[in-house]
Amino acid sequence: MSLFNFGKRKQPEAPPPQPSSSSPRDHHYAFAHVVFRTIALENPLACLSTLASERSQEFLQFAYDATCETCQEHGKPDFSVNELEVHLGRAGKYPCAVIQMPPPVDVTEAYFVALVALLDTTEETPTELDNVEARYFTLEKGMSFDDSEQTVLCEWSDSTHSNYGSGPEPTVPAFIQQIMSFIDR
Secondary structure, three states: OOOOOOOOOOOOOOOOOOOOOOOOOHHHHHHHHHHHHHHHHHOHHHHHHHHOOOOHHHHHHHHHHHHHHHOHHHOOOOOOHHHOEEEEEEEOOEEEEEEEOOOOOOOOOEEEEEEEEOOOOOOOOOOOOOOOOEEEEEEEEEEOOOOOEEEEEEEEOOOOEEEEEEOOOOOHHHHHHHHHHHHOO
16 A cells, blocks of 8 residues: 555554453544554555655545544444644654544543654665554553553454553654554563
């Protein structure tokens, strides 16, 4: 799929079933954990450059529409694409985009998602840019054993999910700071 041709895309997989103790909103969960992740990891540099361009809102609308299509049997979403906010920056030496989601309501819903391209822009630009590796993180609403709210830092790849446990306060700087501790491992 070319991110610059939003009309053609492979269909994202349906969201996996959620544990019965949790009932995240389908559209919220699917956007952060399935649809945007699929798009972002397919071509991380194109994703980052589009988010940094004047087409950023159009690109988010494309991902939002794909989410609505994926979750069509669950009714209409309870948030709009206008509630998504893009924060561009760096996670250490790597370019990074953080998407701020509408505030999470239930466990496993994300405060933020982050795409980090493992391309050190402080060094000479590599000649091979088609297969740049990337990392995809979520900061999710969690619950502790005493039922107090907490955040949970997670990472997703094409096929795996890693839960790193308690996350930072739900702010963009704190999220990026904690991500940096996992990137160079």
